[in-house]
Amino acid sequence: MKLKKLVALACTFVMTASMLAGCGGSKKSSEVLNIYNVGDYIDPALTEKFTKETGIEVVYETYDTNEGMYQKLKSGSSNYDLIFPSDYMVNKLINEEMVQEIDYKNIPNYSQIMDSFKNPVYDPEDKYSVPYLWGTFGIIYNTKVVDEEDTKSWDVLWDEKYQVDGQGQVLMLDSVRDTMGISLKRLGYSMNTEDPNEINEAKDELIKQLPLVQAYVNDDGKDRIVAEDAALAIVYSGDALVMIDENPDLAYAIPEEGTNKWVDAMCIPTSAENKDYAEQFINFMLDPENAKQNVDYIQYSTPNQGAYDLLDDKMKNSPVAYPDEKTLEKAETFLNLTDDVLKLYDDAWTEIKTN
Known part of the structure; x- marks a missing residue:
């Protein structure tokens, strides 16, 4: 399975000759x-x-x-x-x-x-x-458990029916900007908001969601979905293609509120x-x-x-x-925020993860 941004080998070199280099820094050479x-x-x-x-x-x-x-x-x-x-x-x-x-x-x-x-x-x-x-990120879901109609909104990730016998069935990304971005989009705000009130509201909604969250994951969540250990997860689009190939009962949706491009x-x-x-x-x-x-x-x-x-x-x-143009029109690109604003996000994230 191909990787995207969050998981990598500790130190991998692809070398086109019998050259060896130690892990930890680039080789200084004009060749x-x-x-x-x-x-x-x-x-x-x-x-x-x-x-x-x-x-x-x-x-x-x-x-x-x-x-x-x-x-x-x-x-x-x-x-x-x-x-x-x-x-x-x-x-x-x-x-x-x-x-x-x-x-x-x-x-x-x-x-x-x-x-x-x-x-x-x-x-x-x-x-x-x-x-x-x-690419984008969106919801990958098990079609045997989740109705396609429900995935038209990020609200599906807050639907209490996806807590079964006390066990949450939702996998969220262990990424502050991505996960806060989902909550912000669901509330009708920009993923790049600098408004402390909007950031705080998005945080509160993610705290409310916690009983439904099986885990915050990165690459490790993909195997759980393929194995049908969870009903829904947030994944990047390229990973979704590979996962659907491995389990045809999976499908990918970009909610109508918009996503990250x-x-x-x-x-x-x-x-x-x-x-x-x-x-x-x-x-x-x-x-x-x-x-x-x-x-x-x-x-x-x-x-x-x-x-x-x-x-x-x-x-x-x-x-x-x-995705079609209508979908991409609602997508946002993450912007580089100031250190003061990023601290608001980080503080919110810390509160979510410690609840």
Whole structure:
């Protein structure tokens, strides 16, 4: 099962030659491309192909979360050439001058990026990031237990019938922004609200929901749903595709109140020693054939028009991978919030988790 953002190997390297490097930092050399990414988030065959075509060796190191990656870069103890932050983190890195402008003359395949992914709110001038993959999160549910009609609203996650014999049947994400975002959307508020009253109201609703919550989970929750140990869970869209393939009784829904549309991007840190290699790799990954191969491996949605055109009709027409415009109009991208506002979220989260 492919991973997304929250679970990764402690330290994984994909190397295209018999080069060995210790866990804990990028290799300082002009002969390699140092990549820092989340877990199993590139088809290893593509890094090997890149080396065969260019002679550039790839060192691939992983992190667990955007915040962990940020702290590693901030410490100054690394020399990564290419990173893969999520939308809100891209904005934070730009604001703190931790990523550098990309020379698009070296990336002719940028022409493959769909117009809807250009000039995003997190990088409005398209100077610092190139879209990599995207998706949503929503409700995956067991159709033998949950009615499809009920999943049209986030209210289903608060429905008392999903507490059976004192055991909650709902799995929520162990993620403050995602889970608070669901509660905010259910109440009609923005996922990016800075209003203390709205944040507090969302917190109170999540506390009320606790009797129905079997657990707050990340990747570990997927096996529970596939095994039918819970009735509903919050998952990312690409994971939903894999889970439905494993258990055809599962289905995925995006409630009508709206959800998060996330984008992960490719960026070059200010400290990168091999910017030209990074741009070569970005261009390589934007080649439609390569991008399509990567999508087949990871199962998330592509912002690459050429790659999308190569997908089979089943994937192109999947409402899980490619929701319709009406659904996406109600979706929000997480924004980078100020430290003061983030503290409000963190304090709310602490109160929820300690109840």
